[in-house]
Amino acid sequence: xxxxxxxxxxxxxxxxxxxxxxxxxxxxxxxxxxxxxxxxxxxxxxxxxxxxxxxxxxxxxxxxxxxxxxxxxxxxxxxxxxxxxxxxxxxxxxxxxxxxxxxxxxxxxxxxxxxxxxxxxxxxxxxxxxxxxxxxxxxxxxxxxxxxxxxxxxxxxxxxxxxxxxxxxxxxxxxxxxxxxxxxxxxxxxxxxxxxxxxxxxxxxxxxxxxxxxxxxxxxxxxxxxxxxxxxxxxxxxxxxx
Numbered sequence: 001x002x003x004x005x006x007x008x009x010x011x012x013x014x015x016x017x018x019x020x021x022x023x024x025x026x027x028x029x030x031x032x033x034x035x036x037x038x039x040x041x042x043x044x045x046x047x048x049x050x051x052x053x054x055x056x057x058x059x060x061x062x063x064x065x066x067x068x069x070x071x072x073x074x075x076x077x078x079x080x081x082x083x084x085x086x087x088x089x090x091x092x093x094x095x096x097x098x099x100x101x102x103x104x105x106x107x108x109x110x111x112x113x114x115x116x117x118x119x120x121x122x123x124x125x126x127x128x129x130x131x132x133x134x135x136x137x138x139x140x141x142x143x144x145x146x147x148x149x150x151x152x153x154x155x156x157x158x159x160x161x162x163x164x165x166x167x168x169x170x171x172x173x174x175x176x177x178x179x180x181x182x183x184x185x186x187x188x189x190x191x192x193x194x195x196x197x198x199x200x201x202x203x204x205x206x207x208x209x210x211x212x213x214x215x216x217x218x219x220x221x222x223x224x225x226x227x228x229x230x231x232x233x234x235x236x237x238x239x240x241x242x
Contacts, residue, residue: 098136
């Protein structure tokens, strides 16, 4: 027969699992697991991990099984969710820091993409960082130092005006300017790359002024480092209840 304390442990675990199974806000962007109906991989594996963690935590903390269950669920659940949970936290802070800067933050599955438009990044035919670009870059550098376990890809783009070779060279120099500035602000270059894509992958028509302005952009893609274990990066954020 279950004691009162054991019932509390099981109820806590079930509540955590149910909470993790909320509808996935990124269903339309391909983050949901194959064949699922609204539960993301982060929620699915994090919820199962939370249940296992609750039981493990209760077993470990014999003096206070309820406390052990909650701590175990938080730690193991976050660990099981892995990079998805890590990216959730980073995305939230990036959206706050990039508000009103002109930089767009997008989420595509577990990848975060920042789109930096040409009107704030570089002057025409220049790879020198514009004065309006420093604040967004400083905000980004702060985030990349706080969330330092990312693979960072910086891609420069141009419109189709001029020769392809010139545009490829210009976009490469622009991407490199961003990379150089970020590392000068303390961002590690270990998992950082920069490349130019010239006029490739346009997001608008090059047939008009507004479309060309949208195509002149810098994109920063943040994704998981292959082979990196993300659970350990999250355990330090677990609140320890007395």
